[in-house]
Amino acid sequence: MLGTYYYHEIIRKTIIAFGTLFNTIDIQHQKPDGSVYSTVRVPIAYGPIEKFLARLEQKPDLRQRVAITLPRLAFEMTSINYDNSRKVSTMQTFKASTTTGTKVAKKVFMPVPYNIGFDLSVMTQYNEDSLQIIEQILPYFQPSFNLTVDLVSSIGEKRDIPMVLDNLSFDDNYGSGYDEKRVITHTLNFTAKTFLFGPVPTSSEGLIKKVQVDYAARTTNRKSASRDLRYTAEVTATTDYNDDKTTVLANNLDVEKTQFDVGDATSLVEKTYISIDNETMYIRKITGNTLLVNRGQYETSIDTHNQGTAVNAINDADHALIDLGDDFGFSEQRFDFMDGKTFSPTKGIDV
DSSP, X not given: OOOSOOOOXXXXXXXXXXXXXXTTOEEEEEOTTSOEEEEEEOOEEESOHHHHHHHHHOOOOTXXXXXXXXXXXXXXXXXEEEOGGGOOOTTOEEEEEOSSSSOOEEEEEOOEEEEEEEEEEEEESSHHHHHHHHHHHGGGOSSEEEEEEEEEGGGTEEEEEEEEEEEEEEEEGGGGOTTSOOOEEEEEEEEEEEEXXXXXXXXXXXXXXXXXXXXXXXXXXXXXXXXXXXXXXXXXXXXXXXXXXXXXXXXXXXSSOSEEEBSOOTTOOTTOEEEETTEEEEEEEEETTEEEEEEEETTOOOOOBXXXXXXXXXXXXXXXXXXXXXXXXXXXXXXEOOSOOOEETTTTEEO
16 A cells, blocks of 8 residues: 555664664773783673563573573563644655766655663673673763664665764662572663654666756746747756777877867767766867867866777767766757747656
8 A cells, every 4th residue: 555565674673773882892800900801701691681681580400401691681672652833844865876886866865763672681680791891881871872884775864863872861770689699770761762664766767867947938827928049958968978989090190189189080070078088078060071169078088089089979879978976067059939838747758
């Protein structure tokens, strides 16, 4: 009912990222002279604290698994809530590109902000152990710690997710009785301010590559006005992408020349661009196999080029290969009309 299947694993990645923050915490035990006689890596696992406390109370025998040992860290996801303080327009989009194979630009809707709650439980038998663990955690959260998460790997969408420390509580069951195992528990409450993305388009449909503006110059009545003037601007490549080798230079070309010969100019068109090495040129006029050009277009450097160097035409094939983030130009056109017609956006023609 809601649409096609998609799964970015964002919640799963956020859970893994949160747990990874605390998987390298160590505690040390020292002798009276201050020398270290043991270093223990504190294990961490996903699950509710009640499950681990129940395991601690088990009495091992030959047929049962032994009770878990302390110290230990446990964490679990406790809530998912919409965050309206980070809300943006529901129709706002941004451009992204695929990260595998040929880059394809896509229009993606802005993500929806959600807060994911986590509880981190620190379970120890000795107060000194818990203080060592807590002191290795708290200074990093002031009150948040930003963690970069690859939310949507297909388009390389990585975002800094603030992990906010909201509260810390303490519990010690030492007063429960001498026959019970002592467990000191510190519970830290966190909020991960993440984003949930909808489906990513499979094509580049929806990207704006052409702009058209119609003007009514003869009347101010918008109901009966027709388009009299039209301006269009379309995205164009500023360099050659497909290395088509349209022709070659017939002679050496120095930095002063604006007129030169090519091997065959039949496939070149006036008022279009060509690329020679890393220099882009604009063809002003073609006479036989002789080109009259403007050098160093699109801020490229004017350079020398040797006889036989490939001359690549910059055409529609190159316009379609513009990568996301590349520099590009615009081809502009202006039209005058006197037929009283108007442009129909639904039909795409003048009626």
